[in-house]
Amino acid sequence: MPQPALLRREGTQVRLRSGAPETPDVSALSWVVADAGTGEVLAAHNAHEQLPPASTLKTLFALTVLPSFPSGIQHTVSARELAGIGEGSSLVGVVEGHTYRVSDLWHGVFLNSGNDAVHVLAALNGGWTQTARQMQAKARTLGAMDTYVVSPDGYDADGQVSSAYDLAVFGRAGLRNPDFARYCSTVETAFPGNGGSTFEIANTNRLLTGADGVEPYPGLIGIKNGYTSNAGNTLVAAAHHGRRTLIVTVMNPQEGEGFEVYEEARALLDWGFDAAGHVDPVGSLDGLRPVAHEARSVLPHPAAAPPPAAPAAA
Template sequence: MTIGFTSRGAVSICVLCTASLPAAGPAAAIAGVDPGPRATAAASSLLYRPGTHVRPRPGAPEVPDPSALSWLVADARTGNVLAAHDAHRRLPPASTLKTLFALTVLPTLPAGIRHRVSAKELAGIGPGSSLVGVAEDRTYRVSDLWNGVFLSSGNDAVRVLAALNGGWRATAERMQAKARALGARDTRVTSPDGYDAPGQVSSAYDLAVFGRAGLRNDEFARYCARHEALFPARDGGSYGIVNTNRLLTGADGVEPYEGLIGIKNGYTSNAGNTLVAAARRYGHTLVVTVMNPRSGGGHAVYEEARTLLDWGFEAAGRVNPVGSLDALRPAALRGPEPESAPGPTARRDDAPAHPALWAITGAALLGAAAVSLYLRLRWGPVPTDQRC
């Protein structure tokens, strides 16, 4: 467990420790890409070192010790990581990867579009997949399919939405690009629905990045917080579906968490139970990731998330951050609240700044002003009715 460093000697020791990390660290995992100085610095941060990290101030509560292989607690507004355990450990994400799928595909498909599903679009669903009940030759609204993704974790709904987004492989590639744009460098996407696939991994850190970004999207936030919905039936009627996130709904004997605003749970035989959860209390919004608890049964993922959320709300303002969810992102997020759509001249928050462009523009304006001043001194003022 890492305690906050306060002296020059302790900081020096920390630098020596991080220097012993492998040269090809996680931030440089993309072959042929120079991660840049900011990414390199982040790769040597505490969060890339194994173990539990927290930097308590006097009076801070003791951090829990969950059984999960990896976990993280972060402030959704600032992106500050309050505590974490093996935050960048690469593990199968199961259906929590659907958070990245939603971030990638939601903006491309208006909710009101109606689509008639073909048999081809439902081909390739893995055996044992969670399904919402999408039927071929049945017409669905895109919003119905998103309810199937968020509430029932339906891999059939993911298949259809991916087909509408350009296909399975194209969607995986776009998800990979989206992850990089968000600064999530541990994630490798092979199967967009989160189904176990060779090489498919994410991390507690990356999943927290996805969850935090999702809270800033109105549609994502509504779907992930929804307890239940009606889904179109094969015969033309409809049936009810309930969110499988038990920490949200209180199903199966799990007590619902006060202030929970959703996000996404998952399970596969390879990944175990995984969860990204967010809750709001006392003016704070926290994001928690729990990956693969090793004890406590099938509901341990919810109880360990509950313990971490309780600790996070109590520890707010009493710990120094051990890292940031913005560490590898080109431009920092401003918080969990959705932003208004950018106007014609607005720069999107996830677009890198262009200081060189501003420098050139500024130089041009200064040059124009100098020329204008020279002409005025030499020839006098320009007549007001003259046009260039």
Template sequence: MTIGLTSRAVVSTCAMCAAGLLALAPAAVAGGGGADPGTHGGPRAAAPQPSLLYRSGTQVRPRAGAPEVPEVSALSWLVADADSGEVLAAHNAHRELPPASTLKTLFALTVLPVLPGGIRHTVREEELAGIGAGSSLVGVAEGRTYRVSDLWRGVFLNSGNDAVHVLAELSGGWRSTAARMQAKARSLGARDTRVLSPDGYDTPGQVSSAYDLAVFGRAGLRSADFARYCGTVQADFPGRDGGSYEIRNTNRLLSGDDGVEPYPGLVGIKNGYTSKAGHTLVTAARRDGRTLVVTVMNPQAGGGFAVYEEARELLDWGFDADGRVEPVGSLEAPRVRPAARPAAGPAAQPAAVPAAVAPKPPEGGAAWPATGVIAGAAGLGAGALAVAVRRKRARSAGS
């Protein structure tokens, strides 16, 4: 049987084909051509270099004139740009090590948002139970009423495990807080961290890494409360008798205590020490509109203050290396778009595609691949042809 089409049907079909081409190939129409990127359609963007952060040893990609990376004794360290997240250099960045009180950065990221500083709380005996022997304490007393902001200053300045215990109980309990800290670490792309004791006290199996601690420190600087607490040098803490006493930040690069020269432009963040972890530090400094974050874990030489001097050397190097090194990795975690919640009824939408694999047109106005344009146009054209055929048959049946 031969099917004949009226001129109107043919025109409609062609119009729909053209619409398909326009819908599927906007870049080709707008750009006046569909040259394949990288051939004759203009320069192709440089592909990012692969990360070196899972390699052992010191990793750096120097350009001409770059300063030499300082030789430091820490088991692991990292220097990164806090704004872009680019890692400028690192040594054993993902080596899993005990973090000591630098883990309090993750504690603060997890608990600060749910405990406003103005809340007043009278400490109960059970909230101070289970504090590890030899823990650093700020002097929280049973029966004394504190503002939550007082307790946070006790955490950041004096590294008080007693303050951590009270805040953890206020936010759901010790185990719940550890679980939420673990989830927070994963959400930030920190995969080396295992949380068992929220205060950072030595616990078998509890680890983090120079990479993860830099992620936590960088994220903390984006919180006004975190940044304010971690950059405070001294404060008054409520005493047992109703008075108060002075506490000072134990980050010597910030306070300048114990003969350590303060670092110009330092903004915090947190130091730590335990017998298993040794001395650890995640810190940040600003210079000429640029902020660097540095992690140093367990220096093997130089005494108890070596962690500060090695951080100083790495900060100096990072500022001197500005524009003269290529990044060796990034603190930015791959983001996956959460699945969309289905709507009620038959109009429910499909779940979202993970951002890492969601299709999108090439950047810079490049055309869709020709095969996709042709296939899409052919599909729309075939649909239009079917409509025209049904109309022709209907007219034939009614005559």
């Protein structure tokens, strides 16, 4: 297995065998294609470049907080829990005084990328600042060394960064959690409304749903998309064909319109499935993970106050 230093190099890293297809020409500032089963990185471009993650950081939030609360727990939302949501944030429609199941809130996080749902779950978890520190500790136990958490919902904040490598690590870990895997693959569901009513919410990951003219990717499992004006469009996606599951991360395409992130992910997935078995790995998603720690470890610590308002996360 190549040393992690190979993935530290700038530009595209790939080790093609004879007859292997060339990597696609994509415009993202950073990307990774990895085998979710083995953890082998098949190809990458600026894998460890630190960039704002937008709402793909919610993958780390879920890995950190999901184990803390059974999905059937009910909670009545207070005004305090909804305070401090950044201006222009994506919302699912959580209402003060309404009682929700924890599973409802997680649907709001994964499908609508609801920062309101994140704020409520973080409050249940001990607070916004403690949750940020727990996420930071979780990232390190997974070997994600490029990530610095300031705002658990992915909302732009000074100093908050991740990388295509780290986000692929989070996506792979998420697929091993049955709750995470179920939520991230849900296309649509009913969300509680007023007076006992419900309304439909749909996943904003167009590569999963096929919405807005984006063709759904065959075998796509899901995971998480994101957008802020600072981060651009970001995506962690996983798909399964035959006996192989691939993870791709795409960060901030520089060409095309807003949905270009899905087309670049599609091209990378297509390449990955065609190239699998015909390339030598350039690294591993386990390559930086501390030997003495387990992925399920979560270490709570006190943390700083929530960040000031900044551009919205989607």
